Amino acid sequence: MKNIISTYNNLPNKRQEETTAYMFILPFVVGFFIFYILPILYCFLISVLDFNGYAKVSDIFKGEIPFVGLENFINIFKDRVAMKSLQNTAKFSLMFVPAKTMFALALALLLNQRLFLRGVSRSFMLMPYVANVVAIAMVFSILLDDAGPISAIFNLFGLESPLWLMDKRTALPTVVFISVWQSSSYTALIFLAGLQNVPTVLYESARIDGASLWQTFIKITLPMISPTTFFVIISNTIGSFMNYGLIKNLTDGGPGYETRTLIYNIIEEAFSFNHFSFGTAQAILLFFIILIITLIQWWGQKKWVHY
Amino acid sequence: MSLKKVVSLLLLFTICSTVFSNSNSESGSSSDDTNKEVTVTIFSDQNTADNAVPVIEAFYEETGINVEYVVVPGQAAEIYQKVDISLMSGEKTDLVHCNSVYFNKVGQAGLGYDINEFIDVDPNFDAKEAHGEFLQSYNGGEVYGLPISSTRWAVFYNKKLFDEAGVAYPDGTWTWDEYIDTAIKLTDKEKGIYGSYMPSYGNMYHIKSSMAGVSAYKEDGTSNFDDPIFAEGIKWYTDLSAVHNIQQSMTEQKIKKLGSFHFLGGKNAMMLISSWYLNPIQNYEKYPRDWEIGITSIPTFSDVQQNKNFGSTQYIFVNKNSAHPKEAYEYTKFYALNKHKYVSSIPALPNVSKGELELTFKAVEDGTKGEITVDDLFKAYFDNGLGFGNEKLGGVIASEYYSALKAQAELYALEEQDLNETVKNITISANEAIQKAK
Numbered sequence: 109m110k111n112i113i114s115t116y117n118n119l120p121n122k123r124q125e126e127t128t129a130y131m132f133i134l135p136f137v138v139g140f141f142i143f144y145i146l147p148i149l150y151c152f153l154i155s156v157l158d159f160n161g162y163a164k165v166s167d168i169f170k171g172e173i174p175f176v177g178l179e180n181f182i183n184i185f186k187d188r189v190a191m192k193s194l195q196n197t198a199k200f201s202l203m204f205v206p207a208k209t210m211f212a213l214a215l216a217l218l219l220n221q222r223l224f225l226r227g228v229s230r231s232f233m234l235m236p237y238v239a240n241v242v243a244i245a246m247v248f249s250i251l252l253d254d255a256g257p258i259s260a261i262f263n264l265f266g267l268e269s270p271l272w273l274m275d276k277r278t279a280l281p282t283v284v285f286i287s288v289w290q291s292s293s294y295t296a297l298i299f300l301a302g303l304q305n306v307p308t309v310l311y312e313s314a315r316i317d318g319a320s321l322w323q324t325f326i327k328i329t330l331p332m333i334s335p336t337t338f339f340v341i342i343s344n345t346i347g348s349f350m351n352y353g354l355i356k357n358l359t360d361g362g363p364g365y366e367t368r369t370l371i372y373n374i375i376e377e378a379f380s381f382n383h384f385s386f387g388t389a390q391a392i393l394l395f396f397i398i399l400i401i402t403l404i405q406w407w408g409q410k411k412w413v414h415y
Numbered sequence: 416m417s418l419k420k421v422v423s424l425l426l427l428f429t430i431c432s433t434v435f436s437n438s439n440s441e442s443g444s445s446s447d448d449t450n451k452e453v454t455v456t457i458f459s460d461q462n463t464a465d466n467a468v469p470v471i472e473a474f475y476e477e478t479g480i481n482v483e484y485v486v487v488p489g490q491a492a493e494i495y496q497k498v499d500i501s502l503m504s505g506e507k508t509d510l511v512h513c514n515s516v517y518f519n520k521v522g523q524a525g526l527g528y529d530i531n532e533f534i535d536v537d538p539n540f541d542a543k544e545a546h547g548e549f550l551q552s553y554n555g556g557e558v559y560g561l562p563i564s565s566t567r568w569a570v571f572y573n574k575k576l577f578d579e580a581g582v583a584y585p586d587g588t589w590t591w592d593e594y595i596d597t598a599i600k601l602t603d604k605e606k607g608i609y610g611s612y613m614p615s616y617g618n619m620y621h622i623k624s625s626m627a628g629v630s631a632y633k634e635d636g637t638s639n640f641d642d643p644i645f646a647e648g649i650k651w652y653t654d655l656s657a658v659h660n661i662q663q664s665m666t667e668q669k670i671k672k673l674g675s676f677h678f679l680g681g682k683n684a685m686m687l688i689s690s691w692y693l694n695p696i697q698n699y700e701k702y703p704r705d706w707e708i709g710i711t712s713i714p715t716f717s718d719v720q721q722n723k724n725f726g727s728t729q730y731i732f733v734n735k736n737s738a739h740p741k742e743a744y745e746y747t748k749f750y751a752l753n754k755h756k757y758v759s760s761i762p763a764l765p766n767v768s769k770g771e772l773e774l775t776f777k778a779v780e781d782g783t784k785g786e787i788t789v790d791d792l793f794k795a796y797f798d799n800g801l802g803f804g805n806e807k808l809g810g811v812i813a814s815e816y817y818s819a820l821k822a823q824a825e826l827y828a829l830e831e832q833d834l835n836e837t838v839k840n841i842t843i844s845a846n847e848a849i850q851k852a853k
Contacts, residue, residue: 162524364826
């Protein structure tokens with residue numbers, strides 16, 4: 109290995125090769141800096157200013173917008189609607205992540221079997237994921253209407269159908285359900301790839317040793333796909349905070365504030381009320397929440413992820 | 416130079432020129448110096464842009480100035496969100512077509528171009544005399560735009576459903592209790608017919624205070640929502656569906672996405688709506704119907720001393736960064752003084768002659784093939800003994816007010832909380848927003 113490196117370092121065109129390589133990644137780096145890094149830095153800047161009304165963006169750099177330190181962040185904890193949004197976000201994530209992970213795994217296990225029309229099933233399975241979120245919202249609004257088919261089924265059994273999206277108790281779980289339905293197929297594909305990488309010899313050995321299906325699943329399948337599961341849980345957790353489109357089209361944050369999540373509140377504060385600094389402070393808070401959760405999960409992986 | 420070097424340099428040049436090229440050539444006014452032809456640009460919604468075509472043509476004929484409507488997709492609130500960003504980032508689009516709430520917001524923020532510069536030297540136009548109290552000024556008398564129309568509300572009704580139910584057409588001298596009684600007679604749930612339709616706009620929850628002329632703000636600037644009239648208004652609107660069953664509930668409207676044009680589907684016998692509705696009812700191609708439409712005056716509250724009709728004023732706002740402020744002013748003035756001649760609307764001109772109004776209403780009569788006459792329109796909007804007030808809550812925190820109102824009213828409609836708690840929560844939210852705005 110050392111010989112290879114020293115040989116490379118002594119190549120006459122090494123500098124040229126490196127320059128060409130940098131030039132090829134330059135467009136991405138420039139774009140990444142302009143469209144990701146700069147906006148993030150800008151967010152941190154305006155979150156400590158009082159940019160909560162109409163002002164020109166250039167006023168920031170002229171020093172015409174006062175510096176307020178952590179006031180916007182402190183105000184989040186004093187704002188009832190913001191705190192309610194934070195609470196709803198936590199509830200949403202706690203329901204969404206386990207539900208989506210388990211449902212996607214179940215789907216992947218099913219599709220990993222030798223089924224009739226397995227190929228076609230796999231294609232159809234992806235349809236919710238590629239469907240437009242507005243179309244999904246409209247379809248479910250019709251399905252869950254009190255005069256819709258779901259209510260009709262309840263009535264058939266003599267039961268009273270809940271209002272689903274318009275009931276304080278059921279609105280958020282219903283949104284979670286629809287969100288899980290819409291996004292699980294892609295996660296199932298990831299699990300499917302993980303399942304197919306499990307060596308079949310392990311299953312054969314387990315069968316020979318007389319292990320049951322459940323024992324095989326717990327002792328072989330789960331540990332072997334633990335790296336995939338770890339990745340899925342992290343990405344699902346991050347994804348659970350990005351639910352604006354579905355909520356906007358299904359319930360518009362209602363009834364009352366029951367489905368108003370933090371991301372919804374951020375957009376409303378920033379773009380409806382022009383409270384840019386306040387909205388950005390919430391966005392940064394969301395960023396740190398996601399970061400902390402991800403770090404905790406990363407630390408926890410040593411205990412249950414087997415590479 | 417090796418081929419690899421040449422290719423690498425060419426690639427780098429192409430990518431850099433693509434990344435750093437100016438892509439902002441389309442926003443703001445376009446000005447072709449060689450032809451000396453100016454194009455004034457204006458933000459608006461699709462409906463307004465469609466209706467403005469004859470105005471643009473007439474303006475061009477008179478002045479040689481082009482006007483280009485930049486249609487911003489979405490509903491009103493979404494449109495203004497996008498326009499906000501454009502204005503704050505210094506975009507040069509000349510004008511913004513907006514409602515009074517938005518005009519007030521941007522006016523107070525000083526984002527407009529003071530057109531007094533042109534008004535003062537215009538020998539043919541006295542803005543104060545022409546527009547009266549509709550003209551708004553900010554920041555020590557600066558005028559950022561002109562009022563272009565003033566809406567009023569009336570009840571449109573489906574004559575076919577009245578005939579089928581054997582109910583006489585309303586003559587406009589009625590109270591809200593009589594309206595409800597009429598709607599009950601017209602409602603036939605088995606046929607899916609409702610007697611009434613009032614879209615769950617925010618202002619529907621405070622119709623009573625609008626008609627009574629009660630402000631949403633106390634004299635000290637705090638929220639006046641604890642005035643009993645606001646609670647009565649919320650209860651009154653909610654009871655239309657919850658108690659009287661004469662229209663779809665707010666919940667049903669939201670889930671089924673019933674909008675302003677649902678009435679034209681022919682399943683609701685009456686609809687209270689603003690005068691902007693005079694345009695779509697003339698569009699038989701887009702909204703075909705096999706029934707005739709009528710119009711009558713808004714009912715009154717029997718326990719309100721001096722009932723007022725209400726409405727809002729539409730404005731054209733001149734952007735501070737307008738590329739062609741003089742031409743933008745010319746179009747704004749032309750539109751404000753002449754819109755009603757080309758688009759069915761009530762002008763924001765207190766001194767407009769009856770003859771001119773008759774011409775405007777005649778166009779509606781022709782457009783509706785005689786279903787609504789000039790006489791009907793005068794009786795519905797003017798000759799009804801009603802005063803005139805503001806349809807919106809207004810003020811600096813209008814958006815926050817409506818956000819809180821809709822959220823709390825929804826919970827009340829779903830029986831999740833009582834009326835007192837609803838009003839209390841709205842008042843608290845409004846006062847918090849007022850504090851933040853200070």
